[in-house]
Amino acid sequence: xxxxxxxxxxxxxxxxxxxxxxxxxxxxxxxxxxxxxxxxxxxxxxxxxxxxxxxxxxxxxxxxxxxxxxxxxxxxxxxxxxxxxxxxxxxxxxxxxxxxxxxxxxxxxxxxxxxxxxxxxxxxxxxxxxxxxxxxxxxxxxxxxxxxxxxxxxxxxxxxxxxxxxxxxxxxxxxxxxxxxxxxxxxxxxxxxxxxxxxxxxxxxxxxxxxxxxxxxxxxxxxxxxxxxxxxxxxxxxxxxxxxxxxxxxxxxxxxxxxxxxxxxxxxxxxxxxxxxxx
Numbered sequence: 485x486x487x488x489x490x491x492x493x494x495x496x497x498x499x500x501x502x503x504x505x506x507x508x509x510x511x512x513x514x515x516x517x518x519x520x521x522x523x524x525x526x527x528x529x530x531x532x533x534x535x536x537x538x539x540x541x542x543x544x545x546x547x548x549x550x551x552x553x554x555x556x557x558x559x560x561x562x563x564x565x566x567x568x569x570x571x572x573x574x575x576x577x578x579x580x581x582x583x584x585x586x587x588x589x590x591x592x593x594x595x596x597x598x599x600x601x602x603x604x605x606x607x608x609x610x611x612x613x614x615x616x617x618x619x620x621x622x623x624x625x626x627x628x629x630x631x632x633x634x635x636x637x638x639x640x641x642x643x644x645x646x647x648x649x650x651x652x653x654x655x656x657x658x659x660x661x662x663x664x665x666x667x668x669x670x671x672x673x674x675x676x677x678x679x680x681x682x683x684x685x686x687x688x689x690x691x692x693x694x695x696x697x698x699x700x701x702x703x704x705x706x707x708x709x710x711x712x713x714x715x716x717x718x719x720x721x722x723x724x725x726x727x728x729x730x731x732x733x734x735x736x737x738x739x740x741x742x743x744x745x746x747x748x749x750x751x752x753x754x755x756x757x758x759x760x761x762x763x
Contacts, residue, residue, distance in 0.1 A: 515756045518556075520544040522749040526562075539563045552580045554591075562599065569599025577613075585619040595634075606676045608634030622648045624664075636675035639703060644668035646711075659718035666711040673703045677739065698735040707732040724749040 526538040539562070546556030555576045562569040577591025593611040610633040617626035624646040632638045646666040654661055678686050678701070693700045713726040726747040732740065 515550045516548045517754040517756075518544070518546045518548065519752045519754070520546075520749060522747055524745045524747040526743075526745045546575070548579075552578050554579065558593075570597070571599075572596045573611075587615075587617045587619075589613075589615040589617075606632055606634070606638060607636075607679055608632035608638070610634070619648075624648060632676075634676075635679050638673040638676050640670065640672035640706075642668050642670045642709075644709075654716075656718070659716070662713075662715040662717065664711075664713050664715075666709075666713075668709040668711070670706040670709060671703060672706050673701075674735075675701060693735070693738065696734075696738065698738065700735075704735060705733045706736055720753040720755065722749075722751040722753075724751065 520543070522542040522544075524540050524542070526540055540560055541563075542558070542560045544556060544558050546554055548554045553576075556574075558571075558573040558575065560571040562571075573593045573595045575591055575593040577589060579587065579589040581587045591613045593613070595608055595611060597607070612631045612633075613628065614630075615626060615628035617624055619625075626644050626646075628642050628644075630640045632640070644666055645668075646664050649663040649665075651661040653659065678689065681689065690700055708731045710729045711726060712728075713724050715722050715724040717723075724747075726749070728745050728747065730743040732743070
């Protein structure tokens with residue numbers, strides 16, 4: 485979800501710097517409130533041939549200050565298990581867009597999860613994240629890193645390339661369609677994979693990985709990712725449908741096969757202008 489929102493925000497900002505007559509969603513020197521609701525089906529394909537669906541609903545409220553400081557609240561609820569799974573996070577950060585196409589985003593999150601540990605994924609209490617991106621000729625290149633502190637400490641990184649495709653004035657002079665196909669390569673530590681294993685389970689898993697020629701408890705290549713978000717926006721409202729697909733590395737293929745999901749998002753931006761500053 486965060487990757488999709490980042491693409492939309494980056495595209496809208498760069499678009500407004502070039503054409504003030506299009507949608508005035510993210511303007512320089514204004515503050516805004518973003519409201520987002522999303523749903524994803526989360527398909528996991530295992531080596532046994534079985535497929536598991538873990539549908540999840542996300543909600544996000546984020547306030548963006550005109551100086552680049554932002555703060556937000558995230559909530560998600562997963563279904564598909566007898567135990568309710570709920571996830572919360574509080575986030576604060578700083579983002580800056582430069583006129584030459586370069587942007588940065590630095591943030592900190594406090595995170596809490598309640599539910600079945602098998603559905604939790606990465607168990608962490610704090611996350612420190614950084615992103616750098618550059619837009620050139622409708623292409624967007626970015627690199628991001630995330631350090632997650634919890635039961636074990638894990639670091640993740642991703643390099644991605646996106647293409648901005650836009651069709652303006654579909655039904656009116658205030659709407660737009662944005663298509664942002666992206667590819668990404670991801671890396672990360674694997675300590676989180678073994679957190680809930682018993683000593684015997686760890687020994688068996690490590691032995692199997694060694695026999696297959698894979699290393700463990702280190703930082704390594706995770707997989708190759710595809711994202712295709714398609715967004716229709718009119719004024720300050722954006723409806724996004726996204727398809728996401730991940731091909732894990734040979735090592736991670738030991739735990740699960742390809743992962744895919746569809747996500748549907750509704751995003752609303754409430755902008756605050758500077759009328760109070762006028763005399």
